[in-house]
Amino acid sequence: MTAMTALSPWPHRWAVLLCVLTFPLVFVGALVTSTDAGMAVPDWPGTYGYNLFLYPWTTWLFGPWDLFIEHGHRLLASLVGLVAIVTLVVCVRTRAPRAVVWLAVGALVLVIAQGVLGGMRVVLGDRPLAMAHGCLGPLFFAWTALLWVRSSTGWARAAEPGTYRLARWTAAACGVTYVQLCLGAFLRHVPGDPSPRAFGHAVLTHVTLAVVIVGLVGLVWLLSRRAPSKGLRQIATAMAWVAAAQFTLGLGSWAARYALPGWVQAAAPTMTGSVGAAAALGWTQSLVLTAHVAGGALLLALSAAAALIAWRDAKDGH
Template identity: 30%
Template sequence: MGAGMGMASDQQWLQLALTGLMVALLPLSYAWVKGRRDRYRQLVWLTLFLTFDLILFGGFTRLTDSGLGCPDWPGCYGTANPFLAHANIHAAEALMPSGPVTWAKAWIEMIHRYLAMMVGVLIIALMGLAWFKRRELRQSPWPATALFILVCVQGAFGAWTVTLKLQPVIVTLHLLLGLTLLGSLAWLAARSQPAASHDAAANRLSPWIALGIVLLAVQIALGGWVSTNYAVLACTDFPLCNGQLIPTMDFRHGFTLWRALGKTASGALLSHDALVAIHWTHRVFAVVVIAYLSWLGLRARRSLTLTRPALILLALIALQFASGLSNILLQWPLPIAVAHNGGAAALLVTLVFMLTRSGPDTNQKV
């Protein structure tokens, strides 16, 4: 019986690997045909675009409560797709019609996994091309290799997200690692562009842009903590929180990292005051980040090198504020919530591009 289970597991892995390869064939073929003169650069940009899409769909998966649509990993009830797990899904849905496992949620979760496998295949191809063409490309293959290591770690956190039943700290780290992967790809894509002209004003802004990335990363972590704890509607008005400037809050339980979803570390139900503390902290720090990035965008407009990304940054800040406010006032509508996640990712990409173009070594190959 144990041998049979092992064979089934091997078969499942093989089916999933073939699925990921098949899904990746289309973008790989596009990069191969479109980038005849520079396939490496084309593949970097395509992987960046699809990783951004994966993060959006990951947000959609989380916001539709589909993270446990298939409660095992890497497949769905020991199979490679929900069609083969139909009987198990039907039984779970009959037992709990609005529970974590439904036909729709199973497909959402598995599509998310298929997209993640596709990105993994693209990064493997990118690493292979970087090593095979390293003399022709005249750049180090190690950044692409680091991406491969990062995507492996990200895959491990994806597995733990399921096996640890959406534990908030694991889900938040999964989000942060996904955005780290996106930022790294943005850096690699920016460095693959033609060298920018030297701009002393842009160079002086480089440390301030780096600080902006740090502040944004903290805010994204706080936002991820809000989302994974389902604390978006803990404050239902704005600019006050439940009619108060400083409401009653429970920071100790709200920011205890190692605990189950919806519970304290001791296993008791998480109080509403703890959810308010999570939401309020994200909201207050948003003021700091918006003020800083707005100042940075206005400063960067004076640089010829950074004028265009600075305008994009300012536009994204306005859209991100509007979507965040709409989530509160409109009771967390799904399209706006997904757009808010996408806005954070777009801000990160924009800042990474600005940092790359502002550095004193923009003419150097990686």
């Protein structure tokens, strides 16, 4: 029996579970921000003096919405943290490849850091901490995607000769997407009285990067058509679909958050709202904003996975 076939499938199974659970965690976290429920529970790590897991479930389920979503976010985060611990233990006990073990270690470190950032944001009421929390969440999700791909028992066997050109463009798409996500976190957590000039530059940069990302993802998709790796082609196709959906959701988020652009209002004076004046958010607007954040995290995770596969194949081809 070779070392390849002797690898246990359990690290990969737990890695998949960790990644799958992290996506709804990102979505719920974004919903907490979209509905302004982040400070619904004033203490941490407990909930109104109770142990997190012993808080009365009737009060949680039938209480105010902001309490329901914030406490639920904490419970889901705790579950993800527990799965991260189990994943690392399984990787160590089954003697998974060293790279997989270190990815599992990184996942645990990131989820702990994310939990501490979220807790300190509540305790200190600090917006910069909220921004950092919003930046680290998608990074953790992308990391779990890397763990998913790398822990596959067929990782080395699936290697196909590739090119560094595709690998570089895929990595570029991943990097720019993360910068875009961090800028989005800044815009979502910006103080109530930002400098109009600085805020305007941030919005313009965000819009510009959206166009750049669509172009990069399109290029990755085109280059991947000739890639021998079926998995890479499939991920690149998924990236293209998500990027298209993200661009559409971005337009919807703009309309939800800042109403209609000035040139539209000039053409139709009866329409209300203006750029820079945040519109009151209802359920539809909140869900659009939340989906936009979650979609960005999904695009980052896909591009990270694609970059990992592309670099593996490029090294195999040289």
